[in-house]
Amino acid sequence: MNRKQFVEYVESTQRQLRRFLCALCCGDSALADDIAQETYIKAYMSSDGFRGDAKFSSWIYRIAYNTYVSHMRGARRTSALEAVAEVESGESADGTFRYQALYASLAKLPPAERTAILLYYFDDSPVKEIARITGATENTVCQQLSRGRRHLRAFLERPGL
Amino acid sequence: MKENDPLKDMFADFNPPMSSTADFMARLDVRLDAVEMIAERTRRSRRRSRVALCVAALAGMVAGALMMALMPYFESVLAGALQLGLAAREYLPLAGWAATAALSVAAAMAAYDISSSLLDRQVCRVG
Numbered sequence: 115m116n117r118k119q120f121v122e123y124v125e126s127t128q129r130q131l132r133r134f135l136c137a138l139c140c141g142d143s144a145l146a147d148d149i150a151q152e153t154y155i156k157a158y159m160s161s162d163g164f165r166g167d168a169k170f171s172s173w174i175y176r177i178a179y180n181t182y183v184s185h186m187r188g189a190r191r192t193s194a195l196e197a198v199a200e201v202e203s204g205e206s207a208d209g210t211f212r213y214q215a216l217y218a219s220l221a222k223l224p225p226a227e228r229t230a231i232l233l234y235y236f237d238d239s240p241v242k243e244i245a246r247i248t249g250a251t252e253n254t255v256c257q258q259l260s261r262g263r264r265h266l267r268a269f270l271e272r273p274g275l
Numbered sequence: 276m277k278e279n280d281p282l283k284d285m286f287a288d289f290n291p292p293m294s295s296t297a298d299f300m301a302r303l304d305v306r307l308d309a310v311e312m313i314a315e316r317t318r319r320s321r322r323r324s325r326v327a328l329c330v331a332a333l334a335g336m337v338a339g340a341l342m343m344a345l346m347p348y349f350e351s352v353l354a355g356a357l358q359l360g361l362a363a364r365e366y367l368p369l370a371g372w373a374a375t376a377a378l379s380v381a382a383a384m385a386a387y388d389i390s391s392s393l394l395d396r397q398v399c400r401v402g
Contacts, residue, residue, distance in 0.1 A: 117307065121300075128299060136291045143293050150299070155306055159314075213291055235286035266282060 115161040123170045124154055130171070131178060134236050138182055138228060141217040149185060153178040175237070176247045179229055186225065219269035227262035230255050323394045330390040335383030342375040 115123075128150065135146035156177050157164070164173055220228050229248055233239040241259070245252045350367045357363075 117311070121304075121307075124303065125296075125300065129296065132293050132299070133289065133291065136293060137289065141291065143291060147294055147299060151303055151306060154303055155310060158307060159310060213289065216285065216289070231282075232286075235283060236289070263280075263282060270285075 115164060117158075120158055120161055123174075127171050127174055128154075130237065131174060134175070134232055135178060135182065137216075137220060137232050137236070138225075140221040141213060145185075149178065149181050152185075153181050156181065169243075171237070172239075172243055172247060175233065175239075176249075179247055182229075183225065215270065219266050222269055223262055223265055226250070227258045227265065230258040231262040231266065234259055323391060326394060327387050327391040331383040331387035334386030335379045338382035339375055339379035342371075342378055346371045346375070 131153070132143075132146055132150050135149050136143050139145045139149070153174060157174055164170070220231075223231065226248065230244050233244045233247060234241075239247070241252050241255050244250075244259075245255045248255065250258070346368075350371060354364055354367060
């Protein structure tokens, strides 16, 4: 894959990927952008290993997920996530805080459940593909989806959110 | 499965504020340039060391062959000059082989240094 082709692929996928990462990072769009940049650089460096028969977006999501996981392992940003979760929902009318309730609910989900939910709802990815991206089995993904949905609904229905 | 799912509508509306696509692509472009530059330098450096290694091996072999060809001459000159006895003369071939090995290694190392510095200069002139 040459640079021109790669840039075309990036242009077609970056918006969706950044949106996904922004939700995965619970609204930290600067961190989401950094992870997206790192993802594309990693992808470019190993683009010789990309098989044309696979979907470019699946391949990118897999790299993004691994980058996110290693970043979280290294940075231990849990305190920041907890801070997001504690923001009062009264500010949700403001444009910046529009998704605060969603971020707060997502922050309470374990990363694996959050990833499965986001891939399922954002990208319309089938369970098989989510399993491929996250490296889990299809059964595990089904359980994560079901648990994640239940948790998310419970958090969102809580009074005050 | 997603029909009548309130979460589906919530995620469909999700459009968080993000930096512009142009900014993101410009930043990525700069980083891709840096990646390409480093990759190119690594490629050149590998090529350079391969060539220098070939030159070093060739120089070592030539030096070794020359020493081997000249060994009988050196042995007779040394034996005559030092007026060695028969017992001492038995050790001359051993000393000759050791000298051959040392000279071959020295020639190979010198050739590696010279060729890599010459190739470095060539790269600097071109790039």
